[in-house]
Amino acid sequence: MSTHVHVRLSHGLSMSEDGELVRLSRCRCGAAWTTAYWAEEADAE
Numbered sequence: 001m002s003t004h005v006h007v008r009l010s011h012g013l014s015m016s017e018d019g020e021l022v023r024l025s026r027c028r029c030g031a032a033w034t035t036a037y038w039a040e041e042a043d044a045e
């Protein structure tokens with residue numbers, strides 16, 4: 001299995017238990033992330 005660069009497709013927004021907005025992202029391979037919405041700029045590549 002070769003590694004591939006995950007493509008973070010926007011999958012929507014949700015609210016964490018702490019009341020923070022989190023962005024849901026998912027790659028075609030099935031990997032998923034939950035990223036703090038406010039960290040979006042810091043996470044930009």
Ligand SMILES: [Zn+2]
Nearest residue numbers: 006007027029
């Ligand atoms: Zn992937």
